[in-house]
Amino acid sequence: MTTLRVRPVGQELLEAVAQLEAMVSVTPWSLELFRDEWRLGSWMRAVLDAHGQLAGYVVARRQFDEWHLLKLGVAPAFRRQGLGRRLVAGVLRKARRERALCVLLEVRASNHIARMLYEAMGFEILSVRRAYYRGRQGLEDALVMTCRLAESLHLDKPGELREAVRLR
Numbered sequence: 432m433t434t435l436r437v438r439p440v441g442q443e444l445l446e447a448v449a450q451l452e453a454m455v456s457v458t459p460w461s462l463e464l465f466r467d468e469w470r471l472g473s474w475m476r477a478v479l480d481a482h483g484q485l486a487g488y489v490v491a492r493r494q495f496d497e498w499h500l501l502k503l504g505v506a507p508a509f510r511r512q513g514l515g516r517r518l519v520a521g522v523l524r525k526a527r528r529e530r531a532l533c534v535l536l537e538v539r540a541s542n543h544i545a546r547m548l549y550e551a552m553g554f555e556i557l558s559v560r561r562a563y564y565r566g567r568q569g570l571e572d573a574l575v576m577t578c579r580l581a582e583s584l585h586l587d588k589p590g591e592l593r594e595a596v597r598l599r
């Protein structure tokens with residue numbers, strides 16, 4: 432079995448990440464976008480095989496009390512081996528450690544594989560952004576999905592919400 436290791440994305444890996452992104456994403460980020468994100472200090476992890484070949488990557492960023500999972504990709508040759516799960520689990524772990532309230536992401540409504548992965552990891556649909564993505568078949572909805580990490584988001588009554596906002 433090939434050894435796969437997860438490591439932080441250094442500057443030298445950005446080109447490989449952008450190349451893999453161009454292969455796996457319908458609306459890929461450019462190398463420039465990855466560079467900008469990297470300079471912002473976003474959380475980027477890569478999975479490399481024993482030969483240093485890039486098998487997958489994930490990009491996430493903290494925004495106030497939330498973490499946003501921005502990009503996720505696994506090379507076709509490495510799929511169905513739990514890498515997607517491992518990368519998403521890494522983001523959830525990091526967000527938990529940073530005491531985030533939730534992790535948010537957007538996914539194309541037609542991306543059933545990614546949706547199954549996210550649902551298996553505890554994400555639920557929060558809302559729909561109509562005609563959000565431009566794709567091969569025209570415009571497509573985005574599903575906003577969230578994985579709640581803290582109970583304070585489960586507030587039913589406006590009074591409880593006011594109280595929570597006042598206390599934080």
Ligand SMILES: CC(C)(COP(=O)(O)OP(=O)(O)OC[C@H]1O[C@@H](n2cnc3c(N)ncnc32)[C@H](O)[C@@H]1OP(=O)(O)O)[C@@H](O)C(=O)NCCC(=O)NCCS
Nearest residue numbers: 455503504505510511512513514515516538544545547548
């Ligand atoms: C989505 C993606 C990252 C999944 O990566 P992966 O390493 O193959 O995923 P895993 O092996 O960890 O699979 C985790 C779960 O996802 C679901 N899944 C993954 N591939 C699947 C497939 N081909 N068919 C059905 N379900 C699938 C399953 O629920 C699976 O759990 P299981 O193996 O216990 O059944 C990968 O397919 C990919 O890079 N797709 C293109 C880019 C993309 O869509 N990114 C997400 C944008 S929001």
